[in-house]
Structures are given as structure tokens and as C-alpha cells.
Amino acid sequence: xxxxxxxxxxxxxxxxxxxxxxxxxxxxxxxxxxxxxxxxxxxxxxxxxxxxxxxxxxxxxxxxxxxxxxxxxxxxxxxxxxxxxxxxxxxxxxxxxxxxxxxxxxxxxxxxxxxxxxxxxxxxxxxxxxx
Amino acid sequence: xxxxxxxxxxxxxxxxxxxxxxxxxxxxxxxxxxxxxxxxxxxxxxxxxxxxxxxxxxxxxxxxxxxxxxxxxxxxxxxxxxxxxxxxxxxxxxxxxxxxxxxxxxxxxxxx
Numbered sequence: 001x002x003x004x005x006x007x008x009x010x011x012x013x014x015x016x017x018x019x020x021x022x023x024x025x026x027x028x029x030x031x032x033x034x035x036x037x038x039x040x041x042x043x044x045x046x047x048x049x050x051x052x053x054x055x056x057x058x059x060x061x062x063x064x065x066x067x068x069x070x071x072x073x074x075x076x077x078x079x080x081x082x083x084x085x086x087x088x089x090x091x092x093x094x095x096x097x098x099x100x101x102x103x104x105x106x107x108x109x110x111x112x113x114x115x116x117x118x119x120x121x122x123x124x125x126x127x128x129x130x131x
Numbered sequence: 132x133x134x135x136x137x138x139x140x141x142x143x144x145x146x147x148x149x150x151x152x153x154x155x156x157x158x159x160x161x162x163x164x165x166x167x168x169x170x171x172x173x174x175x176x177x178x179x180x181x182x183x184x185x186x187x188x189x190x191x192x193x194x195x196x197x198x199x200x201x202x203x204x205x206x207x208x209x210x211x212x213x214x215x216x217x218x219x220x221x222x223x224x225x226x227x228x229x230x231x232x233x234x235x236x237x238x239x240x241x242x243x
Contacts, residue, residue, distance in 0.1 A: 022158035026135055029185065047216065054187040058157045099188050099195070099224065107223045 012039075014073040020061050028057045028071050032084060035073045039082055040128050048108045049084060049125065055101040056086035056121045059093045070120070080127030087120025094121070135159055138166050143177070144240030146209075150179040155190030164193045171197060173204050177239045179211040186216050191224060198230055207231065209239035 016031045018024040029050040036046045053071060060069045065088070072085040091114045094102030105112050111124040136153035147170055155163060170176050178197065180186070194210065201208035210232045212218050221227030233239040 022156070025156050025158060026154060047219070050185065051187055051216075051220070054156055054185070058187065058189055061157060096188070099192055101188050104188050104220070104223060 011077055012073075012075045016071045017068050018071075020066050020069050022058075022061055024069065025054055025057050025061075028053055028069060031071060032073060036082075036125075039073075039075060041082075041125070042128060045125070045128065049123075052105045052108050052112070052123055053084065053086055055104050056089060056094070056123075059101050060087065060089055063089075063093050082125040082127070084123040084125060085115075085118070085120045086123070087118065089114060089119065089121045091116070136162065138163065140166075140170065143236050146177045146236075146240045147174055148177040148179055148236055150182065152182040152184075154185040155183060155193070156185065156187050157189045160189045160193050163190070164196065167193065167197045168200070171200055171204065171206070171208075173206060175207040175209070176201070177209045177211060177236055179236060179239075180217045181211050181213050181215075183212075183215070183217050186220055188220070188224070191220055191226065194230070195226060207242070209233055209242055211236055211239050 014035045016028065018027060032049045032053045033046045036049050057069050060066055070087050073082060075082050094100060094105065109123045109125065113122055115122045134153065136151065136155060136159035139150045141148050141150065149166065149170055151163065198208045208231065210230050212232055213234055218227065231242060233242065
């Protein structure tokens with residue numbers, strides 16, 4: 001590499017897998033909150049991520065199809081974006097009666113979507129503005 | 132390890148007050164639901180959520196169910212919530228305007 005070029009920052013990946021039990025949702029929220037703070041997100045963003053992960057994790061548990069809930073936080077150095085993945089989830093898992101978990105997630109993160117190839121919810125998170 | 136959610140019942144300003152502290156989610160919402168149903172039997176209730184650190188749509192369903200139950204019983208449900216996770220979820224889902232939300236127990240108790 002030429003001397004004037006710097007080494008690209010490495011991506012980071014944080015992974016949590018928990019038994020599919022409502023009692024573990026608090027741990028999933030703590031994990032995403034801690035990770036988001038490490039990545040430099042402010043407390044408003046941390047609160048939004050906790051809520052989105054809790055909604056998605058609840059949907060995994062409520063589906064009754066899976067023994068574990070997986071939460072992954074990954075960074076993309078080239079864009080500064082982070083992506084939070086929660087699964088396993090299918091599109092119908094985020095619908096409810098009169099209050100859809102998916103609506104709450106989309107209100108928080110409009111780019112969130114189910115990736116059917118990964119069987120999971122992907123939540124793109126904008127980088128924090130430079131301070 | 133501390134309890135994720137604690138419930139305290141008291142009588143303040145002539146009203147039954149259920150004070151909730153901690154987190155309301157899929158794990159704790161059924162406990163809250165049961166306690167609210169016990170207290171609501173034909174009686175008005177103040178649900179103090181000012182010390183709630185976290186709530187998601189599971190908890191919101193309990194709150195909306197309690198509000199519907201109060202209406203069906205001809206009584207009232209007053210919510211106490213200050214700026215925080217509860218009001219944030221009310222704003223996100225647009226349900227805040229359907230509920231009687233106050234900033235203090237005194238304000239809620241004064242509400243008829």
C-alpha cells in the first residue's frame with residue numbers, strides 16, 4: 001500500500017444468541033444498548049434500538065418456531081452505517097392485532113425490512129453526525 | 132439481580148394508584164395485566180408509569196386494554212407519564228391522544 005494511503009478501518013461484528021424466552025429480552029436490549037454506545041451512538045439512538053430489538057425479539061419468541069433469538073450488530077466502515085439483525089423472522093411475524101410490532105420498528109427505522117434470504121429483520125442505522 | 136418490574140399499590144388523593152417501576156415487556160406484561168385487572172373491578176385507577184425505564188408494544192397493549200376495560204366498566208383510567216420511554220411509545224404509535232395522560236398523580240386524581 002502506498003504510504004499516503006491509510007489502512008481501511010475494519011468492520012466490527014457483535015453477536016448474541018439467547019434461548020427463546022421472554023426473560024431474555026432484557027439481556028438482548030442490554031446487548032444492543034452497550035454495543036451502540038461502544039459504536040458512539042447517543043442515548044436517543046440507544047433507546048430506539050432497544051425498542052426495535054425488543055419488538056423483534058418478542059416476535060421471534062411469539063412465533064414459537066425457534067429455540068433461540070439471535071441479535072447481530074455489524075458496522076460498515078465505508079459508509080459508517082451499522083446494521084442490527086434480529087432473527088429468525090419471517091414477514092408475517094411482525095404483524096399483530098391492532099398494534100403491529102412492525103409498525104413500531106418502521107416508525108423508528110424506516111429502512112428496516114425482512115431479508116428472506118437471511119430469515120431475519122435487518123435494521124440499517126445511520127451513523128451519528130460528527131461532533 | 133433486581134426484579135425487572137415492581138408494582139406498588141397505594142391510595143393517594145382518594146384514588147387507587149398502581150405505581151410501576153422498571154421494564155414492561157413480553158416477560159413482565161402478564162404480571163401487570165393481572166394486577167391491573169384485579170384493581171380495576173369497577174373502580175377508577177391511576178396507573179403511574181413515571182418510573183418505567185422501558186416499555187414496548189406488549190406493554191402498550193396492557194395499557195390500552197386497561198383503558199378499554201375502564202370504559203366498559205363506566206370508570207376511568209388515568210395514566211401518569213413524564214417525558215421518557217412511555218410518552219415516546221405513545222407518540223410513535225399515536226395512541227397518546229386516546230388516553231388520559233397526566234404529569235403527576237395530583238393532576239390525574241383531579242381529573243374526573
